[in-house]
Amino acid sequence: MQFVPWRYIADWKCKACGICCKAYSVVISFQEWLNIVKNYGVEATVSGINKLYLKKRSDGSCIFLYNVSGMYLCGLQHMKPVACKLWPFKILTTPKYGFANEALYFLGGNKFYIYADSNCNGLVYGQPTWTFATETLKEFVEIATGVRRNQVKSTANISLLSFPGLYDFRRFSI
Ligand code: SF4
Numbered sequence: 001m002q003f004v005p006w007r008y009i010a011d012w013k014c015k016a017c018g019i020c021c022k023a024y025s026v027v028i029s030f031q032e033w034l035n036i037v038k039n040y041g042v043e044a045t046v047s048g049i050n051k052l053y054l055k056k057r058s059d060g061s062c063i064f065l066y067n068v069s070g071m072y073l074c075g076l077q078h079m080k081p082v083a084c085k086l087w088p089f090k091i092l093t094t095p096k097y098g099f100a101n102e103a104l105y106f107l108g109g110n111k112f113y114i115y116a117d118s119n120c121n122g123l124v125y126g127q128p129t130w131t132f133a134t135e136t137l138k139e140f141v142e143i144a145t146g147v148r149r150n151q152v153k154s155t156a157n158i159s160l161l162s163f164p165g166l167y168d169f170r171r172f173s174i
C-alpha cells in the first residue's frame with residue numbers, strides 16, 4: 001500500500017466497491033467488540049495478539065459485507081467501527097509517511113497530517129476541491145478525534161431509491 005498526502009487529492013467519494021472490506025482485517029476497540037458481541041455474538045469477532053478483529057468469511061470479506069445489486073454495502077452501519085469510518089484516510093499527529101507540507105491540515109487550532117491509502121477506488125487525484133478540503137476532511141478529522149460519530153461526507157451517498165426493498169437503509173451503507 002502507498003499513502004498519498006491529501007494535497008494531491010482532488011476529491012474522494014466511496015463507490016461501494018467493497019475492496020477495503022475484503023482486503024483488510026478490521027481492528028476494533030474493546031468497547032466496539034463489546035457492542036458487536038452483545039448484538040451478534042462472539043463468533044462475529046476474532047482475537048489476535050493484543051488485538052480484536054471483525055471476523056472474515058472464507059473468501060476474505062468481512063462477515064458484515066453484503067452485495068446488494070452489485071454494490072458492496074455494510075451491514076454494520078449502525079455500529080460501524082471507527083477504523084472503517086476512517087478508511088481510506090490516516091489522520092495522524094506526525095508526518096509518518098513523509099511529505100509533511102503536503103499532508104499538513106489544520107482544524108480548530110490543531111495540527112494534523114492526513115494521508116490516503118492509494119488502494120481505495122474512490123480517490124480522485126489533483127488539486128483539492130473546496131468541499132473535499134473543508135467539509136470531507138473535516139468530518140474525517142472529527143471522527144478520528146471523537147468529536148462526531150455520524151457520517152455524511154465520509155460514507156457512500158447511496159440513494160434509498162436504489163434499494164426500495166431495504167427496510168432500514170442505515171444498516172446498509174458503506
Ligand atoms: S472506501 Fe474505497 S475501497 Fe472501500 S468501498 Fe469505498 S471506494 Fe471501495
Ligand code: SF4
Nearest residue numbers: 021062064065074084
Ligand atoms: S465497513 Fe462494514 S462491511 Fe466493511 S469491513 Fe467495516 S464493518 Fe465490515
